[in-house]
Amino acid sequence: MFTLITIRNVWDKDMPAIQAIYALQVTHGVSSWEELPPSLEQMIQRQKTITQDGYPYIVAVRGDQVLGYAYASAYRTRPAYRYTVENSIYLAESAQRMGLGQKLLSQLIIQCTQEGFRQMIAVVGDSENHMSIDFHKKMGFEEVGVIKSIGYKFERWLDSVMLQLTLGEGDTSPPKRPF
Numbered sequence: 677m678f679t680l681i682t683i684r685n686v687w688d689k690d691m692p693a694i695q696a697i698y699a700l701q702v703t704h705g706v707s708s709w710e711e712l713p714p715s716l717e718q719m720i721q722r723q724k725t726i727t728q729d730g731y732p733y734i735v736a737v738r739g740d741q742v743l744g745y746a747y748a749s750a751y752r753t754r755p756a757y758r759y760t761v762e763n764s765i766y767l768a769e770s771a772q773r774m775g776l777g778q779k780l781l782s783q784l785i786i787q788c789t790q791e792g793f794r795q796m797i798a799v800v801g802d803s804e805n806h807m808s809i810d811f812h813k814k815m816g817f818e819e820v821g822v823i824k825s826i827g828y829k830f831e832r833w834l835d836s837v838m839l840q841l842t843l844g845e846g847d848t849s850p851p852k853r854p855f
Contacts, residue, residue: 679739693768694745695713697742732747734787744768744771746764747764747784759794763781784796794842794845799838822837822838823835
């Protein structure tokens with residue numbers, strides 16, 4: 677029997693699966709520039725900080741299985757950046773190329789827009805990460821810059837690619853409410 681995939685807010689019981697998904701990316705990928713996977717306790721604290729600060733943190737699940745997750749967080753901590761968020765999306769290897777990234781990011785965009793954020797930034801690790809760059813462009817992001825050779829992982833220099841998506845009214849009007 678086919679079980680539907682649901683996108684919902686993160687639950688505490690999701691965190692071990694989220695930690696495992698992220699740990700695999702840390703140890704084998706360039707989406708994260710951490711070199712050692714954070715512990716479950718560290719991941720729980722990060723998630724709590726993000727949600728307590730009012731940012732969305734969502735998961736894609738099939739039954740009880742977490743297939744992927746996404747969240748928005750502060751792009752920068754200085755007050756003038758408060759209407760801009762940075763997105764993060766991670767999928768389990770078994771959930772790649774199922775359209776889950778699109779579902780997660782679409783929901784994240786909706787939630788961030790409803791909360792009054794005006795810009796979303798994607799910071800893609802490595803200019804060779806064409807899958808992530810092309811995905812964000814497909815989702816309406818515009819590439820706005822590349823910082824060359826800013827990171828070093830897996831015995832090579834990595835670029836950082838910046839993409840941007842306008843949310844809601846963007847910069848055409850002042851924010852409706854202060855954060």
